[in-house]
Amino acid sequence: MRKGRKTQANTHSLGMPEYRATRRQSVTTAMHKGFVLTPIASLLCAFAVQANTDEPSDAERAAAPIERIQIIGETRNEALSPQGAKLRGVFGLDEGILDIGRSITPLSEALLLDSQIVDLNSLSRLVPNTHGAVGFGSASLPTIRGQLGEVFSNGLRRQGGNNGFGIPMSFNSVEQLDVVKGMPPVMLGTTQRVGGFVNIQSKRPSLTENFSRIDLSASRWDRYGMQADVARVVREDELAVRLSVELRDENSFYDYTHFNSENIFLAARMRPSDQAEWNVSWEYFDADFTDNAGLNRPTQGLIDHGLYITGQGQQPNGSFVPGAGAVVSPTGVVKIPRSQVLTDPDNISTGSTHILHSTFNYDVSDALTVVNRSYAEYLQRENIAQNSFVEIIDAAKTVENRIELHYQQSERATLISGASVRYNSVLGYSQFTTEADNPIDLTGSIDDRRIPLTPEQQARFVQLRPGLYVSPGANYDINNDGNLDFNTSDTTDSQTWQYGLFAQYQFQASDRLRLTTGVRGDWYDVSARDPLPPEGVVAAQDSYNTFLSAGEITALYQVTNTMNAYVTAAYAESTANSMGGGTVLGANNEIDALNFATENELYEVGLKWNSLDSSWYGDVAAFQQTRSLRNRDGSNSGIKTRGVEGQLYYMADTWLWNIGAAYLDARFDNSTAFQGTRQVADVFDNSRPDLIEGTGVGSPNFTAFPNSTARIQGLPRVSLSSSLRYEFNERLRFGVDGWYTQAYPLDYLATVYIRDQYELNAMVSYQVNENTQLRLDIMNLTDEKNWSPVFEGGYFGADLVMPNLPRHMKLTLSLRF
Numbered sequence: 001m002r003k004g005r006k007t008q009a010n011t012h013s014l015g016m017p018e019y020r021a022t023r024r025q026s027v028t029t030a031m032h033k034g035f036v037l038t039p040i041a042s043l044l045c046a047f048a049v050q051a052n053t054d055e056p057s058d059a060e061r062a063a064a065p066i067e068r069i070q071i072i073g074e075t076r077n078e079a080l081s082p083q084g085a086k087l088r089g090v091f092g093l094d095e096g097i098l099d100i101g102r103s104i105t106p107l108s109e110a111l112l113l114d115s116q117i118v119d120l121n122s123l124s125r126l127v128p129n130t131h132g133a134v135g136f137g138s139a140s141l142p143t144i145r146g147q148l149g150e151v152f153s154n155g156l157r158r159q160g161g162n163n164g165f166g167i168p169m170s171f172n173s174v175e176q177l178d179v180v181k182g183m184p185p186v187m188l189g190t191t192q193r194v195g196g197f198v199n200i201q202s203k204r205p206s207l208t209e210n211f212s213r214i215d216l217s218a219s220r221w222d223r224y225g226m227q228a229d230v231a232r233v234v235r236e237d238e239l240a241v242r243l244s245v246e247l248r249d250e251n252s253f254y255d256y257t258h259f260n261s262e263n264i265f266l267a268a269r270m271r272p273s274d275q276a277e278w279n280v281s282w283e284y285f286d287a288d289f290t291d292n293a294g295l296n297r298p299t300q301g302l303i304d305h306g307l308y309i310t311g312q313g314q315q316p317n318g319s320f321v322p323g324a325g326a327v328v329s330p331t332g333v334v335k336i337p338r339s340q341v342l343t344d345p346d347n348i349s350t351g352s353t354h355i356l357h358s359t360f361n362y363d364v365s366d367a368l369t370v371v372n373r374s375y376a377e378y379l380q381r382e383n384i385a386q387n388s389f390v391e392i393i394d395a396a397k398t399v400e401n402r403i404e405l406h407y408q409q410s411e412r413a414t415l416i417s418g419a420s421v422r423y424n425s426v427l428g429y430s431q432f433t434t435e436a437d438n439p440i441d442l443t444g445s446i447d448d449r450r451i452p453l454t455p456e457q458q459a460r461f462v463q464l465r466p467g468l469y470v471s472p473g474a475n476y477d478i479n480n481d482g483n484l485d486f487n488t489s490d491t492t493d494s495q496t497w498q499y500g501l502f503a504q505y506q507f508q509a510s511d512r513l514r515l516t517t518g519v520r521g522d523w524y525d526v527s528a529r530d531p532l533p534p535e536g537v538v539a540a541q542d543s544y545n546t547f548l549s550a551g552e553i554t555a556l557y558q559v560t561n562t563m564n565a566y567v568t569a570a571y572a573e574s575t576a577n578s579m580g581g582g583t584v585l586g587a588n589n590e591i592d593a594l595n596f597a598t599e600n601e602l603y604e605v606g607l608k609w610n611s612l613d614s615s616w617y618g619d620v621a622a623f624q625q626t627r628s629l630r631n632r633d634g635s636n637s638g639i640k641t642r643g644v645e646g647q648l649y650y651m652a653d654t655w656l657w658n659i660g661a662a663y664l665d666a667r668f669d670n671s672t673a674f675q676g677t678r679q680v681a682d683v684f685d686n687s688r689p690d691l692i693e694g695t696g697v698g699s700p701n702f703t704a705f706p707n708s709t710a711r712i713q714g715l716p717r718v719s720l721s722s723s724l725r726y727e728f729n730e731r732l733r734f735g736v737d738g739w740y741t742q743a744y745p746l747d748y749l750a751t752v753y754i755r756d757q758y759e760l761n762a763m764v765s766y767q768v769n770e771n772t773q774l775r776l777d778i779m780n781l782t783d784e785k786n787w788s789p790v791f792e793g794g795y796f797g798a799d800l801v802m803p804n805l806p807r808h809m810k811l812t813l814s815l816r817f
Contacts, residue, residue, distance in 0.1 A: 079110035080656055080725075081649040083610050083617035087178050089155030089359070089373065090199050091185055092416060092504075093406055098608050101516065101554035101566035103181040103621035103645060105660075109174060109203075115723060115737065116761070116777055116810075120169055120198070121788075124721060124739060127179045128645040128662035131719050131741055133789040134802050137257070137292030140166035144196030145181055146641055146666040146715045147627060148792050152184075152199040154357050156375040157191060159398050159424070159581050166579070167351035167381060172227065172246035172263040173283050176201040181645070182602045182625065183550075183572045186502045186518035187404070189420060190548045192575050194600045194627050195641075202281050202357060205231040205240035205269050212817040219810035223250035242267045253805055254292055256343040261287035275363040286352040291383055293342035294790050294802035296437045299680055299692060300752050301333070303787060303801070308336035309691055312448055313439025313683060316698070322387070322451050325698035326439035330688040338785065338803035340442055344386040344449055351381040371404040379580060381428075387440075388451040390431040390470050391490075396580035397425045402500075412508035416518075422498040426582030427531055429470040430489040431461060437676075437799045438683040438699035460487045462532045473530030474540035474589040486534070490578040492585070493531035499523045512558040520550040524575070528583045528591055540589035546596045548573040563609040570602040576628065576636050598628040598636060620646035626669060638669035639712065656725040664719075666712040673710065677798040678703040679751045700799065705748055713750070713794035718742035731767040736760065736781075746789065747797035757786045759804075773814040783807040 085106035086094045097104045105127045107117065115126050120142045123130040132143020142149045151158045151169065159166075171177070178201065183194035191197075212230040231242040246263040267281040301307040310333065313326030358374040381393035402420035409415055434457060440449050453461070453469055461469035471489035478485045504518035529541035550572035557565045576595040578584045586592040606621035622644045628636040645662040677683065677699040684694025723737035738760040746752045760782055765775040780786075786804040790796050 079108045080114060081111075081617055081651055081658070082106045082647075083614060083649065085176065085178075087180075087199070088201055089371070090152075090178065090180065090188065092187075092414075092506075093361075093369065093371070097619075098564050098610065099514075099556065101556050101568045101604075101606070103604065103606060103619065103623070105179045105647060107177045107179065109176065112171060112174065112177060114725070114735075116763075116779070118171065123179060123198075124719065125737060126658070126660065126721060126723070128647055128660040128719070128721070129181065129643065129664055130179065131662075131716055133714060133792050134294075135792070136790060137254075137294075137802070138168040138259070138289050140168055141193070142179070142196070142198050143792065144179070145623070145625065145643065146664055146712060147195030147639065148193045149195050150184065150191050150193045150197040152188065152197055153355065153375065154202055154359055154373060155188060155199065156357070156373055156400050156402065157184075157188065157422075158355070158375075159353075159377055159379050159396055167285070167353060167379065168259075168261075168287060168289060170246060170261065170263040170285050170287075172244050172285075173202050173265040173281070174200050175203040181621070182568075182604060182623065183570055183574075183600055186504055186520035186550050186552055187402075187416065187418070189422070189498070189500050189502075189520065190522045190550055190572055190574055192577050192581070194572060194574050194602075195625070202279075203229070203242055203244060203265065203267055204279055205233070205242035205267060207233060207237050207240050207269060207271060209233065214815045214817075215812055217810060217812040220808035221251050221253050223248075223252070223810075225249070238271055240269045242269075252290070253808070254290075254339050254341045254343065256345045256347075257290040257292055257341070259287070259289045261285065261289070277361045279357075279359045281355075281357045283355040283357075284353070285355075286350075288350045290343055291347060291349045291385060291389075292802070293437060294800045295336065295338075295340075296342055296440055296442065296800055297680060297683065298746055298752055298798070298801040301692075302336075303746070303752060303754060306335050306338065306785070307333050308442065309333050309684065310441055310443050311684075312441045312444060313436075313699070315439075320448075322436040322439040322449070323434070324436060324700055324702070326436060326683070327696055327698045328439065328441075328684050328694075330684055330691045330694070333691055334443060336442065338806070341803070342437060342440065342442060342449065342800070344446060346386050348382060348384040350383075351379070353380075354378045367408040369406040371406065373400075373402045373404070375400045381580070384468065385435075386450040387436070388431065388434045388453060390429065390464075390468065391579060392430070392464070392470070393426065393428040393580045395425070395427050396582070397423075398581065399423045414506040416502075416504040416506075418502055420498075420500040420502075422496075422500075424496045424498075424581050425494070426580040427493045428579050428582060429464055429491045429532060430579060431470040431487070431491075432489050433471065433487040436700055437796070438680070460485065462486075462534055464532060470532065472532050472534060473528070474533070474585045476534060476537050476540075478534065478537070488584075490582075490584055491530070491532060492528050492578060492582045494526065494528035494583040496581070496583060497525040499525075514556045515554070516556070517553045518551065522548045522550075524548060524596060526583050526591060526596075528585050530585065530589075540585055542585055542590045544583075544591040544593065544596070546593070548575070548596065559607075562612055563607060565607050566605065568602065568604045572600045574598045574600055574628070594636065600627045601625065615651050616649070618646065618648040620644070637673060638671035639666060640669040640709075641666045654727040657723070659722040660720070662719050664715060664717055666715050667709050668707075668712065670707050670709055672707050673705040673712075673748055674795060675703050675705070675748050675798055676700045676796055679747060679749050680798045681751065682798070710748065711745065711750075713745045713748050713797045714789035716741035716744040733765045735763045745797075746794075746801060748794060752798070754787050754789075754801075757784065759784055759786060771816045775812045775814070777810045777812070778807065779810070780805060780807045 120139045178199040181196045214228045217225040227246045229244040233240045244265040248261045250259040264284045270278045311328040311331040313328045315323040356376040360372045362370045377398045379396040383391045400422040404418040407415045473491040475484040500522040502520040506516045525545045527543040530539040533539040552570040554568045602625045604623040608619040610617045624642045643664040647660040649658040682697035683699035685696040719741045721739040725735040740758040762778045788802045790800040
């Protein structure tokens with residue numbers, strides 16, 4: 001058997017060419033000078049060296065019990081395929097993917113690193129049906145089957161942001177990332193997003209092995225990263241700890257764009273007896289990054305040829321400050337640099353989280369296991385843009401505890417039952433009613449991009465800080481003229497209690513047929529109040545409670561010894577929340593009951609297969625799902641999706657290959673659709689028909705389209721991805737991978753299309769010695785000029801589009817001690 005290969009750690013890529021001070025002092029300046037990277041790396045190296053000096057002798061090793069472990073920093077073929085992967089705390093205790101009636105792609109840490117999956121947007125390189133919008137350059141949620149999905153950690157739902165626009169996710173704590181299609185199973189509880197979810201299986205230390213790894217990376221546009229991962233056995237088979245630190249200091253291809261972050265993950269694993277195991281962890285993440293809106297005025301000429309129509313928009317009142325209904329008289333057309341995106345050097349976008357996790361397993365008997373899972377998160381977010389957009393989460397606090405009873409009733413029957421309680425509190429302020437993108441001429445000055453509020457506009461908001469205006473959390477008629485006097489957004493001070501009971505029963509009906517059914521009920525008790533009422537006004541507040549239900553049934557049939565077929569039907573009622581998972585006051589200053597009445601259905605059939613020699617793994621699934629999309633104004637639109645997806649992996653002694661394919665038909669379910677601008681031609685008048693036949697309607701014009709079954713914009717119907725790795729010898733390894741998406745409409749009326757697109761990437765790694773590896777990655781090898789939608793649901797389809805990164809290289813040095 002050939003030796004395993006060592007891999008680089010998970011470092012990420014975004015960035016900014018120029019740094020400016022924000023509301024809090026960042027580590028960025030120090031990182032630029034190496035004052036942070038060097039001491040932390042030195043400290044971890046010292047820890048690693050000490051860990052190695054305490055390794056047991058050969059005699060002690062021989063006497064010690066054998067534990068199956070995954071060596072961190074070593075890539076074996078088995079770790080580069082989903083085959084054999086286990087899902088912890090999602091569908092049961094430890095379930096293999098062949099035995100779960102859902103479309104699933106588990107991604108090991110080794111597979112994430114080998115495929116350069118560095119953020120949620122890049123999941124589509126491996127996982128079928130995960131192509132989506134870029135979330136203003138820093139997605140906080142995955143897109144699965146055409147809809148935003150949830151993020152879970154160790155089976156408990158995390159907070160991330162507002163419709164995917166929140167705090168980006170670090171993969172520093174990830175040992176395995178499970179991508180599951182469709183609504184969460186009953187054990188996990190009712191949620192807001194039901195297209196699918198990712199579950200992070202957090203890093204755990206081995207109870208028998210010490211290890212350490214440090215990875216340093218550098219890539220184009222002055223993007224630097226460091227990750228150090230160290231584990232130490234304190235008492236063999238009883239206590240071990242693990243520390244993983246990730247630092248990113250990144251400029252960017254895009255103008256006025258940067259990404260600087262630090263992530264610290266600390267885990268402890270304790271086995272006080274043969275019946276009990278306790279895993280606890282703490283994660284701290286702090287990021288200073290850029291809200292990147294891409295390029296505005298997305299005409300077909302911009303998509304096909306990079307041609308940008310110039311001219312500053314003029315409001316109906318004659319002002320050239322960007323605003324609603326502005327019209328551009330075209331002055332010319334230029335070939336715009338793809339880096340000249342809609343950003344501002346004085347924008348502020350920061351976020352931080354503290355996350356605590358605890359999982360305690362206790363085997364009461366051979367038939368009964370009790371599991372208690374606990375989670376707590378404290379999140380802060382501040383985004384203040386010069387185009388008048390504001391989103392501030394002063395504090396989002398989330399605590400959840402779930403207890404599970406796993407009872408082996410007989411050789412053929414298993415019952416999982418339990419209860420959970422979850423508390424979420426959000427204090428946040430927002431203002432998104434005066435931003436306007438299309439009127440801005442990106443070839444003009446920075447001042448032309450800014451939107452200072454007029455005194456008349458300021459009067460419709462409340463001052464949060466000197467010079468900073470946000471929406472109140474409710475609306476009021478101050479002068480008693482019968483008209484509401486304020487612009488409302490997502491400002492709220494809300495609390496939610498969620499109490500859940502669930503049961504899942506699994507019965508082996510025959511040697512080949514297994515039935516699984518589950519039910520769940522959740523009681524929601526919600527309150528919300530206006531945290532910032534206008535002076536002299538009593539703050540509006542409201543409360544609401546309701547019961548939500550969920551159920552699922554799966555039939556899994558063993559067709560052959562290596563193939564399983566399944567049929568799944570699921571139903572769930574879900575919620576529609578605002579930033580940080582909070583609840584806002586809607587019409588009449590009341591909580592909208594429709595935000596707790598979203599019905600979702602899933603029907604899925606599939607086949608899963610692996611070869612007897614374990615060299616092949618494949619699966620295919622067909623599905624239909626109804627769900628909802630939360631619109632920018634807080635309303636919800638019904639969505640119906642149908643599709644087919646599949647993946648195939650092959651492993652040989654020197655070859656590794658996989659391919660994924662998906663077909664997705666996503667449509668509005670006889671429901672309305674919203675778009676910031678009806679079509680891009682609306683922003684232009686018809687004074688230059690040689691450049692564009694403008695309508696002169698103005699932009700933004702906040703269009704609501706009538707109920708229909710129209711195709712959802714911004715999603716390709718067909719997508720493909722594939723990867724190939726070849727080991728030339730024990731030291732040298734090559735690889736290529738790529739993806740393809742079929743042409744799709746960018747806007748609702750399909751006036752502009754993103755054409756067929758593909759990207760090819762290449763890598764080569766060289767094992768210098770037993771402890772050192774060098775790897776070079778070349779991304780977008782053929783320098784394709786690809787594009788992506790900016791935001792989920794297509795709301796900005798006629799306003800914005802993101803140019804993907806050009807060809808760039810990344811060099812990684814991996815050291816293992």
